[in-house]
Amino acid sequence: MRIIGGTLKGLRLNPPKNLPVRPTTDLAKEALFNILQNQIELDGIKVLDLFCGTGNITYEFASRGAQQVIGVDRSMQCINYVKDTSRQHGLSQIKTFKADIFKYLQLETDQYDLIFADPPYDMNQIPEIPKIIFERNLLLPGGLLIVEHQSMQNLTNHPAFTEYRQYGHSSFSFFKN
Template sequence: MRIVGGRLKGIRFNPPKNLPVRPTTDMAKEALFNILQNQVDINNLKVLDLFSGTGNISLEFASREALAITSVDLNFGCYNYLKNISKEQNLTQIKAIKADVFKFLKQETDKFDLIFADPPYDLNRIPEIATLVFEKELLTENGILIIEHQSMQDLSIHPNFTEKRKYGYSAFSFFNN
């Protein structure tokens, strides 16, 4: 996994092979951050990274000086890896949390400028993510929710859906507050 922008640009991290993850590809991640750079001021964002895995997206936001990043993953190995990398790189704005994402969303009261979710593609509860985020009012005014999913999946039925961008087998669906 490689950081594609910001102060850590070019640094490669080598997470343990035994983690149950499917990291966002560099191509898709670069495209995502190009979109975001034209829409938001990244260094003023309060970000929530759901199903954070190795922290690929969290580390990218931290490299680009996002204000605060909360990273949630249930797997202890993923949580521990991100916690250790954050400490090694002195990325104090990353707060790793070991929790079930759906339970976390139901209990969370903070608001975020941007929420990114990269659930396992075979998870049948993916549409629930947008529902919970908007029911719990977890986005700030003009906040953005981005869900990464299989390109053949359609999340456009949600009333806050704005667009879908496809990158090979993957897609990003955008939702606005």
């Protein structure tokens, strides 16, 4: 796992092998950030990273100038790794919360420029993520939600859906406020 852009470009991270995660591949992450560079100014934005796992996406946003990145995961091991890595590399804009994502979303009142969700692919509630985020008005006007999911899953029926990109077995569905 490596940071592919920004101030920490090239930094290799080696999370513990026992973390309960499936990190976004470097290929998919690079493609995602190439898309984002053409759609949104990353410098100064406020990001919510749901199911943050190793912090792979969290660090990438912080490296590229996000003002604040909130990483949420239910695994204390993952949260501790993200906290330690953030502290080690001076990424003070990263904050973490250990929580069930769906409970967290029901209580969240802040709004974000960008929300990224990378749930376990076998999770049945993946289609609920856009529904809850838009019902709870968690995106700022013009804000973007990106959900990473298995390529065979279809999230296009949500009214805010705008785009779908596939990278092997992984796909990104984009939703705009």
